[in-house]
Amino acid sequence: MIDVQNVEKTYQAGTTMAFRALKGVSFTIQDGEFVAIMGPSGSGKSTLMHILGALDTPTGGKYLLDGKDVSTLSDDELADIRKNKIGFVFQSFNLLPRTTVLRNVMLPLIYDDQIPAEERERRAKGSLHAAGLDEGHYANLSNQLSGGQIQRVAIARALVNDPSLILADEPTGNLDTKTGEIVLGTFQRLNKEYGRTIVLITHERDVAEYAQRIIYIRDGLVLEDSKNHKQRTSIS
Amino acid sequence: MTTLDMLQETYAALSANKVRTGLTMLGIVIGISSVIAMISIGQGAQNSIQQSIQSIGSNLILIQPGAQRGPGFQVSSGRGSARSLTQADADAIAQSVPGVAAVAPEVDGRYQVNARGTNTNTSVIGVDPNYPTVRNVEIDTGNFITTQNLTGLSKVAVLGPTTRDDLFGAGADPIGQTIRINNIDFTVIGVTVAKGGTGFGSQDDRIYIPLTTAQRYLAGNQYLSTISVQAQDTSVMTAVQQQITTLLLQRHAIADPTLADFSIMNQSDIVATASNVTGTLTILLGAVAGISLIVGGIGIMNMMLTTVTERTREIGLRKAVGAKRKDINTQFLMEAVMLTFTGGALGIALGWSISFLIQYFGVLQTQVSLPSILLAFGVSAAIGIVFGYYPARRAAGLNPIEALRYE
Ligand SMILES: Nc1ncnc2c1ncn2[C@@H]1O[C@H](COP(=O)(O)OP(=O)(O)OP(=O)(O)O)[C@@H](O)[C@H]1O
Ligand SMILES: [Mg+2]
Secondary structure (H helix, E strand, O other), rough: OOOEEEEEEEEEOOEEEEEEEEEEEEEOOOOOOOEEEEEOHHHHOHHHHHHHOOOOOOOOOEEOOOOOOHHHHOOOHHHHHHHHHEEEEEEOOOOOOEEEEEHHHHHHHHOOOOHHHHHHHHHHHHHHHOOOOOOOOOEHHHHHOOHHHHHHHHHHHHHHOOOEEEEEOOOOOOOOOHHHHHHHHHHHEEEEEEEOOOEEEOOOOHEEEEEEEEEEEEEOOEEEEEEEEOOOOOOO | OOOHHHHHHHHHHHOOOOHHHHHHHHHHHHHHHHHHHHHHHHHHHHHHEEEEHHOOOOEEEEEEOOOOOOOOOOOHHHHOOOOOEEEEHHHHHHOOOOOEEEEEEEEEEEEEEEOOOEEEEEEEEEOOOHHHHOOOOOEEEEEOOOHHHHHHOOOOOEEEEHHHHHHHHHOOOOOEEEEOOOOOOEEEEEEOOOOOOOOOOOOEEEEEEEEHHHHHHHOOOOEOOOOEEEEEEEHHHHHHHHHHHHHHHHHHHOOHHOOOOOEEEHHHHHHHHHHHHHHHHHHHHHHHHHHHHHHHHHHHHHHHHHHHHHHHHHHHHHHHOOHHHHHHHHHHHHHHHHHHHHHHHHHHHHHHHHHHHHHHHHOOOOOOOOOHHEEEEEEEEHHHHHHHHHHHHHHOOOOOOHHHHHO
């Protein structure tokens, strides 16, 4: 479903300085894969994720999502793709402050006129269940949750629009090892039981090893792309 | 995004920081309420002035001695100093000008008046029996001045209700009592009905005495200070005014109308002049209030800009989950409009209360008009759109990646 062909991204810093964050990246990802993109800080992982998630367009090369060339689309067309196909889990949780868990999870759905209000709540509860958050917390405000719970809400929100692709940028970056494992277990479950395509971005090998395949990038280039033969599984 | 969603989002956003929302709204509340109150005061003043002009009579033409000054209020010190109008002029008008219903000559002056130890300084007007008809005066108790009083130079007086209150106490019956005007004794024979209206020379604070008595004992001459002419109806007023002018010029042997020794004006001139003045007053009050409304609008803009900056990450998030430029734009615009609309509604309520209180405490008869309410509503919505437009556009134009990265 993802076909990245020689993608480049050049950031224009000021008038003269230009920074090449991606220098020609190519790979494909099939439906239902669980892939980790790994690399040191500043290697271009987030930049790549923004392009994969149709938040940004490449400055060179081609990006085909489900056969459609995303690099040439307008802002509004990109928004439509994000709405229908993509679920983001951001590194910093990015929940709406002082808003209930349920409303946070329903947020992506209010921009979709096709979904009636009752349906939204049903779907939000479904994805909260899939993300493994206790029902007792659904009515909590976002600032009344623990870090792990917040991350689960963020995952539930990424699931609610029934996306074919889930992108997670350092989802465990702010969590302790234990909670991090639980969250990673959630991703594995979503991948196995619900058949979602998952792209997990991290700079830690431990975390990357939960995926089936690891793409290693450095200085804007793919260094290594291999199957992960010793996939770790979470205890949960 | 459905309308209900939009309203919920807007409510959530506005109630997130209640103090700031409240203070920002206060700017609009003050602006709108002062617009409503000021316009109601202006219109109230306009109505009360027009009413008091109507209450001096109908289809009235007033002739006064002195040079023509064009339509407008005569400065009272100018009166009496010019001596040009006489009883003969009044009689001539009554006899030879067609379309005249009645003529009431008068002479007035201010004198010291006392009765049983109380005293007051008030306007004493010498009139003839036509006066009540022409000038819309009604008698409450007793009688008005009669032809016999006039021919007999009777020392009788009819009091305005305010004068009666001043001299004898509120509601007292002064008929048959004696008052001293300028040290001459007069017997009270009647009291007129209150006409209301304050300022502009209240018509209730007056004493009427026979014209001849006034000329002989008070003024000491035969001249008149005003001739009030009532035309048969409105349509003939201009013609009557014209003919009176011609007649008087001829009687006073003046060839050049610009040198006339009298001035003549009709009620509609006075109404027009007064409306002009109060209209300007209303515009002035409205403009001052309008400025405060604009200041309120700038407050809204300021708050919305702050909000957009504060909620940059939220905007980035919304865009990341599929909100389009238009969705963000509408949401922020909606917040601004909601703010001004609620502020506008509160402002209308407050402005209405203010003008009600002004009326309640008898300062002025105010009038809140529907157009001013509609105007206020329209203006507040427009202010929301105008001052919310730029912040909303800024929000909608944010790049989602940069917005998410924003600290
Ligand atoms: N908007 C931008 N303008 C200029 N340079 C940028 C911009 N965004 C990113 N970069 C640069 O591109 C490079 C890659 O950035 P990116 O955020 O993709 O790194 P990363 O691999 O996600 O790093 P980390 O693991 O620390 O999150 C960095 O050197 C960064 O300085
Ligand atoms: Mg990053």
